[in-house]
Amino acid sequence: MLEKIQETAAFLSERMHTNPETAIILGTGLGSLVHEITEKYEINYKDIPNFPVSTVEGHSGKLIFGKLGNKDIMAMQGRFHFYEGYSMKEVTFPVRVMRELGIKTLFVSNASGGTNPTFDVGDLMIITDHINFFPEHPLRGKNIEYGPRFPDMSHAYSKELIQKAMEIAKEKNIKVQHGVYLGTQGPTFETPSEYKMFHTLGADAVGMSTVPEVIVANHCGIKVFGISVITDLGVIGKIVEVSHEEVQKAADAAQPKMTEIMRELINRA
Structure with missing residues (x-):
């Protein structure tokens, strides 16, 4: 696997004329940030050796x-x-390639269902910790020597970046929540009983991404900041039928606030 990572990194290095130390996974809620990137050049996933190709609408x-x-x-x-x-x-795989390319800090975003009864649809939640509910661990198998066999996860999300983000939100008068994100495999949205269980376990929000990338980033020695947009509620009495389109719509409405926080945070990090 290391050979494939290095092959991909070498391919990209030959085509890069900048030296980024910051990477962003433009998940749900951060799509508009792409319009603020200047002097940009792009490489399609399908043209990158060993890269998977996204199959999800949107x-x-x-x-x-x-x-x-x-x-x-x-x-x-x-x-x-x-x-x-x-x-x-x-x-x-892309996170390991980032490490080979010299990335030091990773910013991630996602859409999630809120299990905390104080949350509202459209809230932004700064991720302070996570619960891994995926059935397969991303570090399973032979250890790649980017980090130890048994990496510490006590500070999976950078406390320094969390503090800076809270200060930016206060400056900009943007309401933010903070809490624990639980990652599950999907693709079904949660049942009311599952939402209840996840909240009992300590989760404030539930989604289908982020946790694997954050685990690998930590193994690679990359600092992480994560933020969720609450696109639906898994709170008893507030649960309604939800679709991917409705999630996308709620995320789009929250994009300006998330973009503002991320833009400022990346420049101050």
Whole structure:
């Protein structure tokens, strides 16, 4: 696997004329950030050796390089999900490639269902920790020597970046929640009983991504900041039937606030 990672990194290095240390996974709620990247150049996933291709409606598939403010960045427009049929090694392959390319900080976003009764649809939740509910672990198998066999996860999300994000939100008068994100395989949305169980376990929000990438980023020594947009509620008495389209609509409405926080945070990080 290491050979494939290095082959992909070498392919990209030959085509890169910037030196980013910051990467962004443009998940749900962050799509509009792409319009703020300047001096950009793009490489389609289908043209990158060993890269999977996103199959989800609404998810593009390309790496974007350029500047966000004064920072060189690389951005994934379209992530890979376990529910699409990929293995965890495929889901997290781009993060390992990022490590080979010299990325030091990773910013991730997602859509999630809120299990905390104080949350509302459209809220932004800064992720302070996560619960891994995926049936396959992304570090299973032979250890790649990017990190230890048994990596510490006590600070999976950078406390420094969380603090900066809270300060930015206060400056901009943007309401933010903070809490624990639980990652599950999907692709079904949760039943009322599952939402109740996840909240009992300590989750404030539930989604189908992020956790694998964050685990691998930590193994690679990459700092992480994560944020969720609450697109539906898994709270007893507030649960309604939900569709992918409705999730996308709620995320789109929250995009300006999330984009503002992320833009500022990336430039101050």
